[in-house]
Amino acid sequence: MFEGIRKTFGSHTAVDDVSLSVERGEVFSLLGPSGCGKTTLLRLCAGFETPDKGRVILNGEDISSLPPNKRKVNTVFQNYALFPHMSVYDNIAFGLKVAGKNSTDIKLEVDAMLDLIQMKDHAHKKPSQISGGQKQRVAIARALVNKPQVLLLDEPLAALDLKLRQRMLIELDQIHDEVGITFLFVTHDQGEAISLSDRIAVMNEGKIEQIGTPAQVYESPVSSFTAAFIGDTNFFDGQVREAVPPNYSRIAIDGLPDALCYNDSPRRPGDMVHLSVRPEKIRLRRMPFESHDYENTMRGTVENLVYLGSSTRYWVRVGEWLVTALLQHRHFILDEAPPTWGDEVWLAWHADDGFMLQRYALTDEKLLMMPEDGDMLGEDLSPDQKTGGEDALSSGSGE
Template sequence: MGAYLRFENVTRRFGSFTAVSGVTLDIQQGETFSLLGPSGCGKTTLLRMAAGFDRPDTGRILLDGKDITPLPPDQRPVNTVFQSYALFPHLSVRDNIGFGPKMAKKDAATIRRDVDQMLELVDLKAHADKKPSQLSGGQKQRVAIARALVNKPKVLLLDEPLAALDLKLRQRLLVELDAIHDEVGITFIYVTHDQGEAMSISDRIAVMNKGVIEQIGPPAEIYEAPRSSFVAAFIGDTNFLDGKITEAMDSRFSRCDICGFGSIVIDNDKPVRPGDLIHLSLRPEKLLVSRDQPAVSATENAISGKVEDVIYFGSHTRYWVRCGEWRLCAEMQHRKFQLDESPPKWGDTVWLRWHANDGFLLEQYREEDEELLTLPED
């Protein structure tokens, strides 16, 4: 199936700064696709080029097979929802939603019908005659979404749409936004720096860094099989271990020496041989914490260490454990401990256990990304 929206070798520079560098990206019709990355990675620039607010220096943008690169925003079948809502303060909810159809010179009966459909879709019929100043942040955002959808665009662009809202409201609106997408069935492109938002709403995610795409894939693939240290660290948290392969156990597993840590077994998810240097990612939730030394199989690892920090999060607790020269973070759901076993506390000696295939081999990270590749120490 061909791409519905395609960025083809797109580059955008601002003076000496390259915001987007040679990006080629295919987005399918009807999917929710997220552009995810830190500030300055190029995600909003890509969105602005799709909207027509900015133009690429090189490359082109195609929508449904048509080159839209030279078209101004008002001639593109796309609409944008902004973080700031951008509602008209002097107009009612109904008139804000109906502004686009009115500018398109639709007849009054059609405008009334379309606006009523949007009010129903975003559950704001009871607030149709209110002004934006009388609405909550979440209600304003729903008005902005309805106003963007009423003209039936082929693509809806969402630029950090929930960033101004508090956590619980963001979580609720993510569910509502997903339901709206299912109802209207058009392509959503969602820009965010929030990994949780992207993971929960997206069919696929493009992780961006310094103007390029590091990885594209479904949320589970991005999280469980990152292709780079940047992706592994930016999507969730992870521990990194560096070592050298000392023994090829079989075609699947190898033994590796981690300096200042000890010998561990790893899964050969990338081709390795004795003498190779490796860089391993190990998610905190993959590590099981116990007070007693666990029995392990030939493909499991167990190492002891001292608890240096404990942070209670309600549903789970995080432990920072000093193992030789390394400080690892482990995350445990409380019910994983035995009923008669009290959770470890600061200063306790504990054991960390994980299976070889819980780790994932990566390339060595770039020095300039180092600050993104370490877990916080408190």
């Protein structure tokens, strides 16, 4: 759908040689931090920008030079952009009126849309009289009523609060199931992207880092950027010491025992790599693990923890390293005595659960700085919230 697209604003290249194609009926997400070019890509698709290079193709037709009103795509804007002087009904009817449909057809179609978004009672209200979530639904209905070939959604949930965002996410999914139109979804929230999309394109600095299903992108990221942007992970800088048949590598890491890891791609001894292990893949307990159960085990001290309800996040000091592990609460936690501050604990993970990434010296610095604003459906706490969570915990837990 996008072919070698480039767009520059002044000296800033917003989108750099991007090609990707979206299947009909798919929910496709463009995911990346702000300024990565995802919104520009969306605006190129809607026709608000024209590419400096490359083509935008819709259904085999080059639409790069068509004005927005001639394109069979519709947009749900981040701030909704509902017409303030029109009622909800007139907002939804706008596209149909412009298309010159007769008023009985318009009434039928708008009423059908009002049913879909459950806003029949509010049809005569002005946008200023309805809530944020309702505005959101009207914005979606206003776009969908025109039966676009692609529905473009520009951070449609960003302005809503957490609970509403989760509900709208489910509603969006249901609407997509009902209308079956292709959704192109722009977001910086990995949780939204993962839960809604069929496929995700992770973008960084105007380029696409990886395209894949949510599970592929999460479980098997191809770059450190993707690994760090989607979910949390522990990065260990290491060097491949030796190949271990059938398809594993032993990795030397400063200050840790050697780690065993599955090879996603061929590795040779001496390669500089990142070993990345997701926190939920790491087991944690007070007692040592049997080495035939887990290839990688190590001992450390609990430095910090945050109780998250369904799980507890631990920061465990192992020599120079601070390892993050997520302890799932499968049992009633108050009957157990989970490890607490200063406790000695054992960590363990399978060789298949980590993955190796080529080291890019420059990106690493940035990754470690990156704020985690995209919480996994709000279950996670970002590091800057850590202290707050801790206080709440220390007063409530009673050791």
